[in-house]
Amino acid sequence: MRLELLVNGEQRVVDVPEDVSLLEVLREDLRLTGAKNGCGEGTCGACTVLLGGKAVRACRTPAARAAGQEIITVEGLSPREKEIYTFAFTAAGAVQCGFCTPGMVMEAKALLDRQPEPGEDEIRQAFKAHLCRCTGYQKIITAVRLAGRALRGEIEPRAGDPAGMGKAFFRPDAPAKVLGEAVFVDDMQVPGMLYGAVFRLPCARAKVKAIDVTAAKEQPGVVAVLTAGDIPGERYQGHIFKDWPALVAVGEETRYAGDALALVAARSSREARAALDYIKVDYEELPPLTSPQDSLAPGAPALHPKGNLLSETVIKKGDAEAALKSCAHVVTNTYTTPFTEHAFLEPESAVAVPEDSGLTIYTSTQGVYEIHTQLVSLLNLPPEKVRVVNKCVGGAFGGKEDLSVQHHAALLAWATQKPVKLTWTRRESILCHPKRHAMTITMTTGCDAEGNLVALVADLVADTGAYASLGAQVLERACTHATGPYRIPNVTIRGRAVYTNNPPAGAFRGFGVPQSNFAMESQLNLLATATGLSPWQIRWQNALEPGDTLGTRQVVSADIGLKDTLLAVKEAFESSPCAGIACGFKNVGLGVGTRDVGRARLAVSGGRVKIYSGAACMGQGMEAVLIQIVAETTGLPAALIDCVLADTARTPDAGCTTASRQSLFTGEATRRAAADLAAALKGRTLAGLEGRVFQGEFYGATDPLNSNKEHPVTHVGYSYATQVAILDEEGRVAKVVAAYDVGRAINPLNLEGQIEGGIVMGLGYALTEDFPVQDGIPVRQTLGRLGLLRSHQVPQMEVHLIEKGGTPYAYGAKGIGELATIPTAAAVAGAYYRRDGKLRLSLPLEGTPYARSGK
Template identity: 90%
Template sequence: MRIELQVNGQRRAVEVRPDATLLEVLREDLRLTGAKNGCGEGTCGACTVIMGGKAVRACRTPVVKAADQEIITVEGLSPREKEVYAFAFTAAGAVQCGFCTPGMVMEAKALLDRQPDPTEDEIRQAFKVHLCRCTGYQKIIDAVRLAGRVLRGEIEPWAGEPAGMGKAFFRPDARAKVLGEAIFVDDMQVSGMLYGAVFRLPCARAKVKAIDVTAAKKQPGVVAVLTAEDIPGERYQGHIFKDWPALIAVGEETRYAGDALALVAARTLKEARAALDYIKVDYEELPPLTTPAEAMAPGAPALHPRGNILSETVVRKGDPEAALKSCAHVVTRTYTTPFTEHAFLEPESALAVPEEDGITVYTGTQGVYEIHTQLVSLLNLPPDKVRVVNKCVGGGFGGKEDLSVQHHAALLAWATRQPVKLTWTRRESILCHPKRHAMTITMTTGCDEKGNLVALVADLVADTGAYASLGAQVLQRACTHATGPYRIPHVSIRGRAVYTNNPPAGAFRGFGVPQSNFAIESQLNILAEAVGLSPWQIRWQNALEPGDTLGTRQVVGPDIGLKDTLLAVKEAFESSPHAGIACGFKNVGLGVGTKDVGRARLEVRDGRVKIYSGAACMGQGLEAVLIQIVAETTGLSADSIDCILSDTALTPDAGCTTASRQSLFTGEATRRAAAELATALKGRNLAELEGQVFHGEFSGVTDPLDSDKEHPVTHVGYSYATQVVILDEEGRVAKVVAAYDVGRAVNPLNLEGQIEGGIVMGLGYALTEDFPVKDGIPLRQTLGRLGLLRSHQIPRMEVHLIEKGGTPYAYGAKGIGELATIPTAAAVAGAYYRRDGKVRLSLPLEDTPYTRK
């Protein structure tokens, strides 16, 4: 049918399907991509536009209801409004991944149009229909208030501080993200583009007997239907272990409900998805293994040729069994933590474009080179014939490290010789990508009569789900950090990662440490009460200091600021009887003997410095960090520096954005290249260096976990933190005070926002987020049912940045992204323990005002 829409002051006649949504028409027909499709269910607010003067969710608005209504998208803001909102969100530090930001801006406009000077509570209420997984909301609230002040003429915008270490430099990508100009993969369209769709079975474990795609190939618009036999290269892929088939073959078993059996490419998305109904599979459903106990039981079917144990980790120091016998107080408890969903706002998307004898894949990933390696193997092509290019990444948190859509889009494009875009629905994203590991942790901790820790024995079992992903490494970090940042002479820790038929588990912010941190910090609270110490005091007297050894026997360096973080929050803790406290620490870099290299290349071109690095920015502000490091090293203005990231054809491999490593590793590589540039600049200007190239590389050399050295170097560095959570009279979280040993803050404004986002993620982990699975099938497959906290639910947050100088690299900057989340759940548990004396052993915590009925 043909209708007329009044969009951004222009009348537009469009042919639409009667069942089309306003969002579909805006994005696909009118090419207004500022409104994003984050959920398709009206839950996240990323698609917000103004219709008839009111903010509406375009994904749930039938386009027929929009006829003759005045519609304003972010592209239709006035020039003045664009300047104000771009400034306000940038200056407030409210921009990270940017996927949700244009929708937030439209909500802000609707609010400020009707209420020019809203209160903070009014802003929180207006934004409760929006989700943001990056910022923690507080800086978004600050941005709306700042925009209101500018619009009312109370203040004038400013330009931020000059680039350099410790400066509130405005991140260069902010404006485009605020105004919907930043390009995410699903915003892209190219000539001749087809759409991809994936066929899966409705059960977790099944023996596939036959696949018939004959009827599907005959459906309208269908160009190709592929199965396992159409894969030209290695079918089994994986980030580290090659145990994950790109497509399940006839005669094999599926291992989880997200396994792909067939791929469809068609002229339209609707045609591609419709054709899935015509794929016929003969299969035998088999009983799934849904717990590690089932998978480890004698006689259990082997889910992989190697068996059902993916990996085992052992950490040992001293003689803990004997030492426990000497302890005045010994506590043993078993803790359980659930699967949780990353819930990044941008669903996975890839656009594969075949070239003459190669292919380019546009995507949003945490590691373009990791994806590149697997695509080369899958397609059986020379490495120089495969190019992977990151567009903007709408959040990751560890959930965009594995192959998801890239390989399927590439297979379809290679088979059809046409561009193919494949974007997951929110349900597919929830169903398919790896989660945070569910763990069971049994821990015994002993101390002397004064509360000094003596020994720790722990057993960890991690449900790694159907495939390895990074499960072995996650288990390793959970074990190596299970002591907490404390001096414990005698340690014995054993961990096992177990395959099941549940969704795969892999990297997730904190990388196994939030789980073991919940256990050790809860143990400390129980011991403190037994000894008669305050929770703050027992942490203070056991806190690591320079010269102490970790559970891995690594010697603690002089840059540790753990006790400084404890002092920073002491008053906040002691001022409330219902305050909980927890410390945490997290490695920076891959460590444990793994090759770990950061790389950068600086080129002088057209009187400007171009920074090239394969490192991925998924919202943390890496571009700003690298520009600030170059500016600090060379004295150049940011106006003369550009940054190009994550393109395997242009940028050197800088490793995956994981393990809180990029600021230190790629930051140090950039500093080294910039130091060479600074030397070359002495007595000359950029024009005189035209065409010159400067390379930087930094390798973090570490020892494996089983090293026989007396004091191995397990990681190049660690960050430390302490959090205090304060409850109000009703038992709700009223305030979080957090102190972080950051080494050196490159950009305090952006760093605070990242920490606040991590705190809110930790609060959700503690109180509201869960991911129940029955027979291997997730029970909650929509964004709105995951228990994500919203703007009206968050407490006040107070962040203290402790700068102790850090490592000798990258001006002392240490990664903080993962650590931001680690102590939160334990601090919340400690607050409730002080409030009612109940030891809560499971997450999300039971018997709180947040508990789902």
């Protein structure tokens, strides 16, 4: 089919298949990649363009329908519009990962073209077809209003604050993200590139008897079909435990529906996927184990050679069982929390390119060095022959720590000696990557007559799914944080992570703590009722203070601002009879004796300073953080500072972006390197330091869990928070007031955006998000059915930043990415408990206006 299209004022002619979408034509034929493919189902809005002046979802618009109508993409904005939208979205703090941003900009243009001065409700309604998993929408609404004012001539675009600590410095990556110029992996095109596809079985557990790829190899466009025998190195990989096969071999069992059996490389994505239908597998479907109880039952088949118990964690302080007998009030309940899907907007993608007798893999990950280690092992290549480069990361939240597409793209590229791109569909992403752990938590909590906590006994069972991922570590954090940020003299906690045939469970914002926090905070509400204390008062009198000890026996440091966060929200809580309150805390850094190092290198070249660090930015603003630290330390302006992140050939290993660690660990490494640069600059100019390199490293030493030390250092630091959720008369969340002990806010604007996004994610966890699994298969495999909150459903948010000195590192900065989500579900549950007196023991909460049928 030949199409004549008017795109951004230019006539274009393309020959395309009849069933092609407008998005495919724009991205693949016209190379206009500002419109993103986030879902392929018209749900996320990332592909929004204007067609005849109206906003449409290009992924669901047939290309033929666009003939004869003017098409405007983000690339087609006028220079003035580009200036205004870049300013507005940057100044409002509305840009994080940036994957959804160009679509948001086009929706804003459509709205402001027809209504130059919209109200907040109009903006919320206009954007209800868009999803953003990073920002929480509030700052996007602010950005649209700013853009409207600038377009009306009421204000002029301006620059942000100068770089430095505590400044609203405009993040350098924002303009490219706003205008669709930032390169995500699926935007890449390499000459001669092939496309990959993956074959999987339609069931969760099966014995593979034979695989026949003969017919698939003969299909049009197919260049290679690979199976397990074609892997040159170690087939089993994993982030920590090597229990996950890159390809399941004949004679083995699949362990979940996402397991890969064969790979196809072809000259087009359509040809690669079509060839999958010609792969013939003889298999015997086996009954899946779909719960930890099934897996731990006597006689259950072993899913792994070590059995079905991945790990066990025990925390003990004092004698909790004996202490419970002395308590005036004791409550016991069993809480359940579901699997949850990360739903980052950018599906997983990798481009593997053979070069210099090795491979370069362009990808989207939270840890380039972690991916590098596994690819070296898989391909059996020397480390220097494998390079991993991060492009822009379109959200992650823990869901991009494991291998996903990188190893399959690499295998196909190595076998064919041609570049290969492999991008998952949204369905594949939902089916395959690890989720938040479903947990069952039985907790007994006791206090004295005055409401002082005395003892806690808890048993946690986590469904870690088919493979380990980070399940053992997630379980540890759930256990170490199950006490909440409270003074409890006697603690006994046991946790077990159990293999099943469900999708793997791994890292997800909060890393196990949202689950145990929901249980602990709900218990506290019951004890408040029993003692006659208010929910605020019982938290205040039990809140950790300097010198107290955690459940792990670590001594609480002097920089704790937990009580300050309680004071900040007290009035908001006490002003409403239907307000719920919850506190939370979260470690910063890997801790528990794990070697944890941040690294940075500063190089002076051409009268400029370039920061090199292997830290990944997945939307949190890492580049801005490091530039601000260098500027603060050296006095140099941001205009002379550049940043290169996450490239194993160019940047030092700074560890994975996980555990809320990068601002502290890599921030401190950068500060140390910058301090050396500042010393060298005394009496000299940058020109006089041409070619000099300054190295920085920070090692956060900690002790193993259950160390025999009297007071071990479990983690280098903790952040603390209190949230209040306020319900309206209809029982909907009208407002969330939140206070965070952040140590030192490097960039308050970006920090607020992180927190707001985390709160909205927590609201979804509390109210609308579920991930039911039947026979090991996810029931909901589209983005639109996950229950993600949208702009018109999100309450007002009020954020208080408590700065109380922080750690001795990185100017006192502490992590916030995970903590932002942790107390939300418990605060919302507490609000409903105060409203109707019903204790809700499961998430998402039942009996609310948000509850949906078809669970």
